[in-house]
Amino acid sequence: MLATIFKDIGALTAISGLLAVVLVLAERIFNNYGQCKININGKRDIEVKGGNNLLASLSDKQIYLPSACGGRGSCGACKCKVLEGGGPLLPTEKPFLSKAELAAGVRLSCQIKVKSDIAVEIPDSIFNIRRFDATIAEIIDYTHDTKGITFVLEPGESIDFKAGQYVQLLTEPYAKVRQRVSRAYSISSKPEDKDRLQLIIRLVPEGICTTWVHQYLKVGDKVSFTGPYGDFYLRDTDADILFVAGGSGKAPIKSILEHLEVVGTQRKMTYFFGARTLKDLYLTEEMRALEKVFPDFHYEPVLSQPAPDDNWSGKTGYVMRHFPDVIRDPQNTEAYLCGSPGMIDAVIKALTGLGVAKDKIYYDSFG
Amino acid sequence: MKPTAKELKIIQRMQPGVITLSGFLGSDTRALNEVIADDAAQLNRLGKTAEEIAARMEYFTQKSWNSYLDGELVDGKYQVKTDVYRGKLPCPFGHIGVYRKALTTLTNTANGLSVTWTSLNTHMIGSHGFFEGEGSPFHLDPQILVRALFE
Numbered sequence: 133m134l135a136t137i138f139k140d141i142g143a144l145t146a147i148s149g150l151l152a153v154v155l156v157l158a159e160r161i162f163n164n165y166g167q168c169k170i171n172i173n174g175k176r177d178i179e180v181k182g183g184n185n186l187l188a189s190l191s192d193k194q195i196y197l198p199s200a201c202g203g204r205g206s207c208g209a210c211k212c213k214v215l216e217g218g219g220p221l222l223p224t225e226k227p228f229l230s231k232a233e234l235a236a237g238v239r240l241s242c243q244i245k246v247k248s249d250i251a252v253e254i255p256d257s258i259f260n261i262r263r264f265d266a267t268i269a270e271i272i273d274y275t276h277d278t279k280g281i282t283f284v285l286e287p288g289e290s291i292d293f294k295a296g297q298y299v300q301l302l303t304e305p306y307a308k309v310r311q312r313v314s315r316a317y318s319i320s321s322k323p324e325d326k327d328r329l330q331l332i333i334r335l336v337p338e339g340i341c342t343t344w345v346h347q348y349l350k351v352g353d354k355v356s357f358t359g360p361y362g363d364f365y366l367r368d369t370d371a372d373i374l375f376v377a378g379g380s381g382k383a384p385i386k387s388i389l390e391h392l393e394v395v396g397t398q399r400k401m402t403y404f405f406g407a408r409t410l411k412d413l414y415l416t417e418e419m420r421a422l423e424k425v426f427p428d429f430h431y432e433p434v435l436s437q438p439a440p441d442d443n444w445s446g447k448t449g450y451v452m453r454h455f456p457d458v459i460r461d462p463q464n465t466e467a468y469l470c471g472s473p474g475m476i477d478a479v480i481k482a483l484t485g486l487g488v489a490k491d492k493i494y495y496d497s498f499g
Numbered sequence: 500m501k502p503t504a505k506e507l508k509i510i511q512r513m514q515p516g517v518i519t520l521s522g523f524l525g526s527d528t529r530a531l532n533e534v535i536a537d538d539a540a541q542l543n544r545l546g547k548t549a550e551e552i553a554a555r556m557e558y559f560t561q562k563s564w565n566s567y568l569d570g571e572l573v574d575g576k577y578q579v580k581t582d583v584y585r586g587k588l589p590c591p592f593g594h595i596g597v598y599r600k601a602l603t604t605l606t607n608t609a610n611g612l613s614v615t616w617t618s619l620n621t622h623m624i625g626s627h628g629f630f631e632g633e634g635s636p637f638h639l640d641p642q643i644l645v646r647a648l649f650e
Contacts, residue, residue: 206589207597227595309516315586336584336600338519338636378568380585408568436568450568472583473599474567498585498600 171216171251186218186241186250195254196261196358198300199314203242210241217250263358264289264299268351269328274414277335278380279346280320282328283355290326291359293319295366295391296384296468296496299359301331303344315341318470318496319360320383322390332383364496366391367466371492374459374467375403376451376479381470382415384496388468393425400428402458404451406475407435410442430458452482462487469495506531512591513632523591523623525634538630541641547649552641553625555648556616560603570604578606588619592627605647612647614639 165182170189172178180189187203187210190196201207208228214237225240244250266283274280285291293299300314321330336342349355366373366388375385382405389403407413412435419431434451438444447454459465465488469476476497484490502510510531515522527534542549563571563579570580580603587597598618606613617637623629624639631638 201587201589201597204589206595207587224595307516309520311517317585334584336586337602338521339584339586339600340516340518340520343520406568472567474564474581474583478565478567498583 165247168246169249170246171249173253174215174251180246182246182248184246186212186239186244186246186252188242189246190241190254194262195258196263197241197254197258198361199242201242205240205243208240211238212241213237213253214239214244215251215253217248218244218252219247260292261358261361262291263356264291265354265356266328268349268353268355271349271351274332275412277346278332278414279335280330280332281345281349282321282330283357284328291329292326293323293329293360295319295323295387296364297360297362298364298384298496299329299331299357300361301341301345302356302358303341304355306344306348309340309344313340314358315339316361318362318364318380318383318387320386322387322394324391324394332380332386334380362496364468364470364494366468367494369466370399371464371466372400372460373402374455374465374483374488375401376406376467376469376471376475377403378406378471378475379412379498381472381475381496381498384470385468386415386418389419389422389429393422398427400460401426401430403429403431404454405431405433406451406471407433408437409435409439410444411439432458450478452478455482455486459486459488463489465492467493467495469493469497471498473497502530502532509592512593518588518591519636521636523629523635523637524632525636525638527632527634529632534630534632535628538641539628542628542645545642545645547641547645549624549628552644552648553621556603556621556624559605559648560601560618560621563603572608576607576609578608580604590619590622590626592623592629594622594626598622607647607650610646610650612643612650614644614647 167179168182169177169179178193185203187197187199197210197212199210205224218239222243225243228240229238265286268281269284270282272280298316298318300316302314303312317331317333319329320332333342333345335346364384377385385403413433416433423429423431432447434447434454435444436450438448467483467488469479476495480493483493512518513523559573559577559579560581562573563581570578573579582602584600586600588600589597601618602615604615616639620637620639630641
């Protein structure tokens with residue numbers, strides 16, 4: 133009896149072992165795609181190990197397509213045109229692609245497994261995106277929940293960006309957080325400072341990256357980021373400018389203004405910064421100081437609910453009600469907005485109502 | 500019941516530090532399907548469906564949207580405010596799409612109950628019947644939620 137049981141156990145163990153060997157061999161044979169070529173814009177080939185997704189394969193070769201979800205297929209940001217290969221379109225991609233994009237062969241790079249040679253089209257601006265290593269040089273508490281952090285690049289490194297663009301900061305594992313995540317933050321310093329940049333980061337409740345920044349990072353720590361990304365930047369015209377921001381939306385506007393301080397401008401500019409109470413305002417003195425730098429610039433902080441002990445004598449309510457006082461020619465006005473989607477929606481509605489052309493309203497929405 | 504491979508993947512995404520700092524399960528010792536089943540049974544007793552609750556949450560979030568700084572008094576007794584932060588989050592159930600980092604706080608001035616939810620809460624309740632595990636930072640008690648939203 134006992135001998136039979138041992139015999140059966142032995143047989144089962146042998147079968148299991150054999151199956152495991154078969155599985156390992158199958159994995160090696162069927163999932164081994166060898167080296168694959170990715171042809172980019174018909175101009176150059178890069179060689180990658182087959183089996184990874186296109187987003188990661190490109191990233192390994194320092195080509196960084198934007199991604200807000202880290203390749204989970206849930207943000208739809210990592211689009212690129214696939215000219216050849218890539219396999220059939222997946223159901224996970226369809227919801228993110230318009231009819232025009234589908235017709236043009238646009239795909240989500242995180243959903244495409246590189247199993248054979250593939251040809252893709254990538255906008256030239258993507259090639260300026262690089263990964264940078266940096267050291268934290270300064271951390272400033274701007275408000276109760278907002279910090280300004282200055283990063284100095286490694287010696288000899290420099291970054292080229294347009295004022296208004298953003299970078300993706302990469303976290304390191306900390307506390308219970310085992311994975312690295314990347315999050316987008318607008319650059320708040322001027323592009324002329326090529327060896328460093330500043331980000332303005334507001335603490336997000338339960339946020340993995342902002343908690344790391346606010347509670348764990350200190351001066352001297354090493355960090356990495358990729359960038360620059362984004363098409364929110366100042367257009368080179370003579371039109372009057374209306375800047376509108378709230379919260380950490382001040383970051384790209386600060387970058388644009390500091391850039392204009394270097395290159396100079398004669399444009400009429402008004403900057404409305406909306407906040408609830410006095411404790412939500414920051415960099416007020418710095419912005420006011422710019423009124424003396426530019427020939428026609430006004431900074432207007434606006435509080436919607438100033439507290440009694442704020443002793444606030446400035447503008448109140450929502451920023452929109454003050455637009456008619458400063459827009460002299462709606463046809464010759466550009467607006468640059470950065471903040472919550474609620475603010476962006478309300479401001480666009482007010483501006484178009486006043487006659488500002490929709491295609492002259494540029495914005496960077498949080499949501 | 501042993502979780503399936505798909506459930507294990509969902510549970511993995513709900514752990515602290517994967518999508519949010521503290522995750523979605525809190526200190527709850529029940530299995531994920533038990534958490535959902537217990538909340539569904541409670542909803543049944545309350546005479547509401549998860550879809551109805553999510554629709555009501557979305558209604559209030561939309562109403563407070565334009566009053567982005569100060570909030571809005573909705574239907575005469577619900578004080579609602581939505582704060583939006585930069586960025587979006589994916590659904591731990593693997594649903595396609597990303598959800599705003601938006602916090603809506605509603606105070607029912609008639610009964611004094613106050614609840615706070617995220618855009619992801621609204622989606623997870625409406626699509627997955629998931630109110631998060633007990634002890635999770637954004638756990639919502641169905642009974643309190645129903646009283647705050649409907650009374």
